[in-house]
Amino acid sequence: MDSKINYTAVGLFVLLLIFGLAGTVYWLVTGGKQQAFTPYVIYATDSVAGLTVNSHVLYRGVDVGQVKSIRIDRNNPGRIRILVDIDENVPIFSDTVAQLRPQGVTGLSVLNLTGGKSSVSLTQRNKQGELVIPYQPSIFSRLEGGLSETMVKFSRISNRLDMLLSEKNIATLDNTLQNINTLSTVLAEHKDDISAAIIAGRTTLQNTAEASQSANSLIKQSQRLIARFDKSIQGLKSTLTAANEAANKVSAASESTLTMSKTGNETLTNFNQQTLPVLDGLLTQLQETSRALTQLVNEINENPSQILYGTAPIPPGPGESKTRPRLIQITPSP
Template sequence: MDSKINYTAVGLFVLLLGLGLAATAYWLVTGGKQQSFTPYVIYATDSVAGLTVNSHVLYRGVDVGEVKEIRIDENNPGRIRIRVDIDAKAPIRADTVAELRPQGVTGLSVLNLTGGKSNTPLLQRTKNGELVIPYEPSIFSRLEGGLSDTMVKITSISDRLDQLFSEKNIAIFDNMLQNINGLTTVLAEHQTDISAAIIAGRKTLENTAVASQSANTLIMQSQMLVSSFNKSIQGLKSTLDAANEAANKVSAASDNTIAMTQTGNQTLNNFNQRTLPVLDGLLSQLQETSVALTRLVNQLNDNPSQILYGAAPIPPGPGEGKTSASPNQIAPSP
């Protein structure tokens, strides 16, 4: 008897079984909790040895995410770009800082986040809009860097000491010590002379002090003399100022007198050039008029009838006719 197989039922059973297995695996991985993650970027400035993809991201020791990508920053090869996914409920704030910490003695490392006390949200982003968590080198990195710098300085100091205590410098120091020894020997031999020189120097200093006091007295007297001389100069200056002021006044008066004299001379010249000729002509006319009036008065005195009949005719001269009338004869009125 032939068996009949329902391939549809078999396919549906396999599909349901696969979905069940996938759901079980997801539940086992996530612990049955639904979480949402926010991507962040961290730029490390030191070595990230021990950190791998899927390494944990801790927030003060609490697991809040994992590392998704580690690579060298293309724009700055001195930095390591780390992309992480962190639980959206984790308090990532403006003061949150990430640092690398070793995990036990396994040689692996994790990213640990600190801060979160600020109420200001994280605002720093990359050009692509990804949020950036500031990075701070771990204490082990700082110690490693400090030890490296210290070793470099110790090496430099050691090289300098080697140069300082070279054979050549040691020979120079030996020569210097010998010279110092010879100098001290000479000083010990001439101790008496040095003492005498010191005493003489002391006397010289005392004499110099006395001379300086005398010089100070002389300077004070000179200053008093200069002050008196300055007062005399100031008095003389006042006198000269007064004399200059008086001279200025005299000069101003002299200028006024000269101006008045020039005005008088100009007036006199105008009188001589214009008024005197007119007066001379007037006097001449007055003189001629006076002579004419005198002659008229004399004629009237000699012949008063001239007022009525006019002047007497002038007798004709030799050869002149008797009928010729005098040009000055006045015809009687009819």
């Protein structure tokens, strides 16, 4: 008896078996329930060697997601754009940062999230509408960068030392040392002369200080003398003012006398014969005195020093004897 095989039924059975196995595996992988993820973007600024798609994302050591894509940022080639899916139940705060961390000795790396001290959730999106987790370079990257900078600095120092210790500079330094040695020898040979010069310079400084003190004393004496001279000028001006007032009073008295001479003929006759000549002489003397005082005031205003030293003498003529300078002398007319 011939057996008939239904290939259609066999195919359906195989497909059902495959789907059943796939469902079982998926159920085992996901823990029997569907997880919901939130996409985040991380922009790395250093090398991401060892990080691959499907690499784990850890939050303080706990697996909370995986890497979905890694590519260079088109807007900024100096950054690496990393797209990750993180369990939506994991709280991501505004101060959470991502850091690349090596995983064992395999050469692979994972993303480790740290922070979370803030109570503000990360909800602000960038211009592209992405939730961006800030990136912090790893300790190894910072050490590598520091070592690179240190090596560059050591290289610069080495180059400068080579330039400093060149044959030309060494020869110049040798000549300088020889010149210093020669100078030291010369100074040692003339140390007595140098000591004498130092002593002489010290004496000169002392004399200069004493001369400065003497000059200060002389200046103070000159200031006192000038003050006294000013006082003498003021006194002389007061005297001249009093003399002018006296002359004015005498002039007023003479006018009164002339008025009284008109009171009577007898008085006028006696006045003309006896008093008038006397008054006339007196008035003449007063006029001469007034002119002399005026001349004296003008000369003092023009040359106040003649109060102390007198007027300059007239050079003597041939056969005349030299006389001492004298002060201004007022001689009334007879």
